[in-house]
Amino acid sequence: MQAVRFSRRSLLTLAGGAAATVAAASVWTRSRQLRHGAGIHAAAEGAWRSTGGQLEVDLVAKDTAVAIPGGPARALTYNGLLPGPVLEVNPGDAVRIRLHNRLDQPTNLHYHGLHIPPGGTADNVFLNVAPGASQTYDFTVPADHPAGTFYYHPHRHGTVADQVFGGLGGVLIVRGELDRIPEVQAAQEQVLFLKDLPAGNDGTGRGMGMGMMLGREGPVLTVNGQVAPELSVPAGGLLRLRIVNGSNARFWRLALDDHPFHLIATDGGALEAPVELEELLLAPGERAEVLVQANRGGGRYRLLNLPYVRVRGGMMGGMAPGRGMSMGPRGGMGMGRGPGAGFGPGSASEPQGQLSIATLSYAGSVDPLPLPQRLLPVEPLPEPVRTRRFELNHGMAPGQGMVFLINGRPYDHHRTDTRVRLGDTEDWDVVNTGVMDHPFHVHINPFQVISRDGTPEPVRAWKDVVLVRPGETVRIRTRFADFPGRTVFHCHIFDHEELGMMGNLEIDA
Ligand SMILES: [Cu+2]
Secondary structure, X not given: OHHHHHHHHHHHHHHHHHHHHHHHHOOOEEOHHHHHOOHHHHHXXXXXXXXXXXXXXXXXXXXXXXXXXXXXXXXXXXXXXXXXXXXXXXXXXXXXXXXXXXXXXXXXXXXXOOOOOOOOOOOOOOOOEOOOOEEEEEEEOOOOOOOEEEEEEOXXXXXXXXXXXXXXXXXXXXXXXXXXXXXXXXXXXEEEEEEEEOOHHHOOOOOOOHHHHHOOOOOEEEEOOEOOOEEXXXXXXXXXXXXXXOOOOOOEEEEEOOEOEEEEEEOOEEEEEEEEEOOEEEOOOOEEEEEEEOOOOOOEEEEEEOOOOOEOOOOOOOOOOXXXXXXXXXXXXXXXXXXXXXXXXXXXXXXXXXXXXXXXEEEEEOOOOOOOOOOOOOOOOOOOOEEEEEEXXXXXXXXXXEEEEEOOEOOOOOOOOEEEEOOOEEEEEEEXXXXXXXXXXXXXXXXXXXXXXXXXXXXXXXXXXXXXXXOOEEEEEEEOOOXXXXXXXXXXXXXXXXXXXXXXXXXEO
């Protein structure tokens, strides 16, 4: 597997810099995930865990030579790693991240899904880190922060889509109660960071014109920066996958040959009990943790990415997607979710049913491990003090071309779109009156999905991204807890965010 060669080489390259960092910071330890060693664990090999209640890390954002079969010659990375190093913390930890910008454009960092302050040097998306500059982020993970799989990535409005599409992003794990449930603890753990990259001749994919409107996708599907990596699990064992959609715009619709997934956590942490799924759809920014029970006959099983169509026909019908796009018309399939409803992961000119993105095989065996029966309570939120409406759509702006709108307006840095009171619980009706899917993301506070088009959501779960399809009204409930300040909500297709689909949220103390 050439992909493994890439990761090993990049790790060797990294090792010098990382070792220097270790010596300097002295609070570092290599992750215990190191024991897994080979290939697929490349992301984990670049993992850093907090010790003694502290995590201190340098992240260098830079343009880096990479060797990904069929992929680009260069990508944007943190510390030369694609994806960036896995950061692992515990509730109560003090976190200090020094971001060094060696890109040719401004950047910053967002700690997607963390419940931490939105201002100062915490999850402040309004910070601007100029090329050549550094910024130290300092925050404390709240002592009662739920365990889960989170996601750090740039969030500087104007450059975020280019930078995420170019490769930037990484996984941030919060350890906690979920990890101490015996059946979960017994599982072998594996991060799957999903990112599509442009083909070798597409460069960074900047300025793709039509691609911006639809949301740029690349035809090279990577899992932890590798093409078609190999995974293994002992027969009888449990494999716990922490899956992150780190794509700019691509939706990943996953299925594993002959194995159901047992969903144990969504964006914001544990469910009350596992939910069995035949497939798992993740929009950009969404995460899921699943258990796979290795109780089949053995052999090799493909992890598949199934087609998904996120743009309805009609408006887009007459427009040819640019190179590397994978969207097609919904073709009268309604939500277009069935196999064959759209184009495959290659390009619009290469319709494909599905693509194998990784392979799972059984290696060795253990006494059969049971699935957990119960996980953790997901407390319902109190009744809301008010309900607001957020309408997602698009339009044309004079001199600008296509813009994406929330309540009829494109993003304005200076405007406060929504003002709420600290401690209040609110319902938000997110209404999609456009023709494309929009994954709606709110910073700082997680929410629970209450209903879709009036139908109560069957499973109570903590989310911070929710998919809202054309014609849908999704009601979410959130509590503005603990942290006053200014933050944002937006579509997590970053090209849509850049083209206006974002609003400023002011949480008043
Ligand atoms: Cu969108």
